[in-house]
Amino acid sequence: MPSRPGETALATLHRHYSDREGEARRRRETGQKVVGYLSNNVPEELILAAGMFPVRLTGDPRDKTEIADIYLDEVFDGGIKSIFNRLFTGHFDFVDLVVVPRTSEAFLQLYYFVTEVRRWEPERRVPDLYLFDFLQTPFYLTNQWDRSRLALLRSRLEHLAGDPITEGALREAIATVNKDRRLLQTAAALWQGAPSRLSGVDALAIIGSGWFMDRAEHATLLESIIEGGAALQPRSGPRVMIKGSPQDNADFYRLVEKSGAAIVAGDHVFGDPTFAALVDEDGDPIDALTGYYQLHSPSIRSYPQARQDERFMALVGSAAVEGVVFYHDEYDDTLGWDYPDQKRLLDARGIPSLFLKRQSYRRPDHVAQRRALREFLEALTAQTVAAR
C-alpha cells in the first residue's frame, strides 16, 4: 500500500501510526510471517534478517479489558492490561509469535500471567509468546548473558522462518534500521530545533510509525519530510518536553499542544531516545546488536540512573527546552524515584517543571490536566518573555 495519491509523506506516517496493525495484517495475508514484539528492546533487525515482518504491539486506552480484569491485579499498568486483553481476544491474531523482553517488571509479569491464564481459558486462542530474557545492567557479565539470549532468540526465529539467518542478511537489516534511525535524528531537528516546525503530535507519529510499517519505506518517507522541512512554518508557544511514562498514543500530547505549548522533545520509551543511538556496523553483528540493546535501547530498567539523567539533561539543552512536564502513570512505582533528582537538575538550570503524578491510563482527568497545564504554561510564558 504505497502513499495514496495526493497524500503527503507526513499524512502517510500518521496513517500508519493510527492503523498500527494494518500493514502487518496485509503482510500476513501475502504469506509473510509476522513477529510481534513489546517495547524497543527486542532486536527487530533479527526478525527482518529472518525475512519476517516485525511489528511493535501496543495497547490502547479505549480498549475494553474484560479478560484482564478477571485475572490481573488492579495495579498492572493500563497499557499492559490492554495488551493482555488483546492477546486473549484475538486482536493480535495476525502474529506468528510475540517476543516479550524481560526489560521491565511489567513485561515479565505479563508473560507469566499470559502463560498461566492460558490454562484457565483453554478455549481462547492466544499467540505463542517467547520470553526474551535480556538484561540491561552495563556489565561485562551481563553482556555475555545477553549474547547467549540473542543466540537463542535467533534460533527461535530461524526455526519459525524455516531458514537460517545469514550474516549478510543480518548486516543488511542492521544497515536498514540504522539508516532509518539516522534519518530520524536528522528529522528530529524539525521538532527539536529552533525554530520548531513540527508538532509533538507529528513527532510521535513520525517516530512511532516506524514500528508498524516497512522500515525502508519509512526511511524514504522521512527523506521527503526532511526535504520539505524548511518550507514549514515556525511554531510559537513555550518549548516543552514531555517526560516519564510511556506515551503510547497522542492524546496527552494533543492536549498539551492545544493548551498552547510547543512540544519539542519527548523523553520516554515512545519518544526521542528511541533513535538516539546506532548499532555498530563494523564489528561482529551479534556483538553489535547485543551491545546496542543492552546499553542504548531505552527502557525503565536502563541503569544506572545518573547516566540516564545526564542524557535527559543533554536533550533538554540541545532541544532548548524551556519547561518540562513530568507525566507518571497511576501505578508507577519506579519513575517517581528519579523525579526529585531530575527536578533538582532542572531547578539548577532555572527550568520550570510540572509534575503530573499518578495519571490514569484509561480515564485520565482531562479537566485537572488542562487546569494544571494552563497555570504552568502561563507562568512559563511570563518567564520566557521576561528572559527574552
Add this chain to the structure above:
Amino acid sequence: MSTDAEARRRPPRDPSERLASTQRANEHQREWFQDFRRAVMEQSAPYVIADAVSPHEIFHTMDIPVLSIAWYSAVIAAKQLSPYYFDLMDRLGYHDGLPRYGSLPFMTTLDNNPERAPYGGLPKPMLILDRLRGDYVQRIAEQWARAFGTGSFVLDCTSPVMLQRDWFKRAQHDWEALYGADRLDFQVKQLEALVRTAETLSRRTFDMVEFTRQMHRVNRAGELAAQARDLIARTVPAPVPLTEQLNNVMAATWSRGSQWAIDHLQFYNDELKGLVDRGVAACPDERVRLLWLNNGLWFNTKFYRAFERSHGAVFVWTMYTNFFSDGYRKYFDHDPMRALAARHINMNEQLHLPPWMADWIIEQARDFGAHGAVMLNPVGDRMSAFGVRLASRALERAGIPVLELTASMVDARLWDDAEMTERVADFIEQRIWRR
C-alpha cells in the same frame, strides 16, 4: 542452661505469654544489633546493607555483618516511626504512590538524625547489595549509596521461561533442573564477582571451607524449621499462635548459617514439643484454622490473635512458617556456590507469581487443615500486590475461601482496625461457619 530447662518444663500460664524461644530470639536480635554497632561504629568494621532476598551467606562467611533492609524497615514500623519518615519522603519529593516498605531505612539516612532513627541509625556501609527483582530497587540502592558516599552492587535477575509445577517439592534437591543450568551458571558468575568485590573492599579472604560449613548449616536449620512446621501443621489445636512462629523462624533466617540458628531452632522445637505433650494451645477452643497470605502486618501483629476468643479462629500458617525450610534449603554434593546461586534465583517468583504462589499455598492449606485464608493485598507496594487476584481465584477453585484485605503493610495511619476486624469476623461467620 538451667533457665532453658525450666522454661521447657513450665507451660505458659496464659496463651498471651510469649515462648521462651521467642524471648531468646528477640534477645538475640537485640544483641546482634548492639554488637554490630559496636564493631562498626567503634572499630570501623565493615558491614553491608542488603536486600532481604540476597546472598548474605557470602558476607557471613567473611565475618562481615549484613543488615537486612526488610528487617530494619520492620523495626522502624514497629517503633511507630514510619509516619515521620513518610512525611520526610513527601517533603523530599518522593510521592505518596511509591512503594514505602523497603524505602524507610533509606529515609533514615537522608534524615541524618541518629537520635531519631532506631538504634541510632545506620552508619556508612562498605556496600549496598540489591537483587534487581522489580525496576525500582536499583534506584534506591543508587541514591542511597550516593548519600552514604559508598558503592552499590546489583545482582541482575534472569527469569525462567517456564515456571514448572511443584517448585516446593523440587527446590531442595532438584534445583538444577528446576531453575536451569544456564541461569545458574550466570548467577554463579555474579556471585563470584560479588566475592571478589567483597574481598577487595574488606581486605579479607573468602574461606571456602567455612562457606561450605555454613551452607550445610543452613540446610540443617531448614530441616529443623520443617520439623517445627510439621508439628504445628498436624497438631489441633495449634500449640502456638502465628506471632511466635514469625519471631523464631525469622530470627533464624537472618542468622542462617550460624550455629546459633541451629541451636535456636532445636530449642524452639523442644519447646513446641513440650507444649504439644502437655496439650497447651494458642486457643484451646480452636474451631477454625486460617492462613495469613502475603506479607505480614508488621505494625499490628495483635491482629493475628484477634479472632481466637470471639470465633475460635487461629492463624496457623503464613509464608514465613516454612519459606525458610522450603525455599532456602539447597542440598549439594560438591558445589556450595552453585547451591547458593539456586537459593535466591527465584525467591520472588516462588512467593508472588502464578502459578508458584498458589500451588504452594494450596499445599500448605491441606497440610495445615486450614478452613480459609486471609490475604493481605498491599497498598503502595506493587511488587507484592501482583498475583494476589489470580492466587485468590486459584485458592477458591481449590475449595479454600479467601478474604482479601487491602491495606498498607507499614502505614498504621491507613489501618482501620474496627473495620478490618469486622470484615474478618464476617468472613468467618459467612464463608466458613456456614459451609
